[in-house]
Amino acid sequence: VADSVPTILKLFAEVRNRTDYPYRDLHLVLSQNMQDSTVWHTDTIAICLTDSTGRWTGKGWESVYQSERFVKAIQPLHPGKYTVKVASGMKDGKLQGINDIGIRIERRQPKRQK
Incomplete structure (x- = not known):
């Protein structure tokens, strides 16, 4: 985050899987330091x-x-370098049928108060 204008960052987890994935859901552990580094x-x-x-x-x-x-x-408190880490929360060491896991971040300006 390079600017000092308050920005709201919306985090989304995205998964691309194949039909041979053996479970109904996927548990992920996300760690981030985006509000305060x-x-x-x-x-x-x-x-x-x-x-x-x-x-x-x-x-x-x-x-x-x-x-x-x-x-x-999340609304970062100040400009800086921030990190998001993603790990599997599943019991299997290697997840059969999962192609990709990622994080998408959308930037939104907060609404102005009148």
Whole structure:
């Protein structure tokens, strides 16, 4: 974050999986220091990849689907370099059927108060 104008950052977790992923959901552990670079916050989130009938819920084509989940909105206290770390919260060491996991950050200006 390079500017001093207050900015709200919206974090989204995105997952691209194949149909051979053996579970209904994916648990991720996200750690970030985006509000204050000296303080780390950790969240555990679950992304549902199928509905109750086992049908894939993400946008897909053939055997690959992409899902996203809003994580949180953060307003950094000052300009600086910030970090987001993503780790699997699943019991399996290697996740069969997961192609990609990433974080998307959208920048929003806060609404002006009248």
